[in-house]
Amino acid sequence: MAGFVAAMRAVGRSRRRTGAMRWGLFRAGEREDGYVEVYQVPSWEEHLRQHGGRLTGADQAVGERARELVEGVPVVRHLLPADPD
Secondary structure (H helix, E strand, O other), X not given: OHXXXXXXXXXXXXXXXXXXXXXXXXXXXXXXXXXXXXXEOOOHHHHHHHHOOOOOHHHHHHHHHXXXXXXXXXXXXXXOOOOOO
């Protein structure tokens, strides 16, 4: 678990470098081995830019390292503001 948390800290640095305003890694209370990554970007367009051009080779390597430490397929959810104003 310590290796995964360390790998995710590097992912957090990458997320912030590529536009995230906030980033956090949380342990799911009901599962000792469950984690939730949460990060916030200013807009959906900004999020798409993170996927489509802002990632360096080093950023991609950090993400791959973290995914190697995950059992199964990560669940991804995109949350949008309920009140966009």
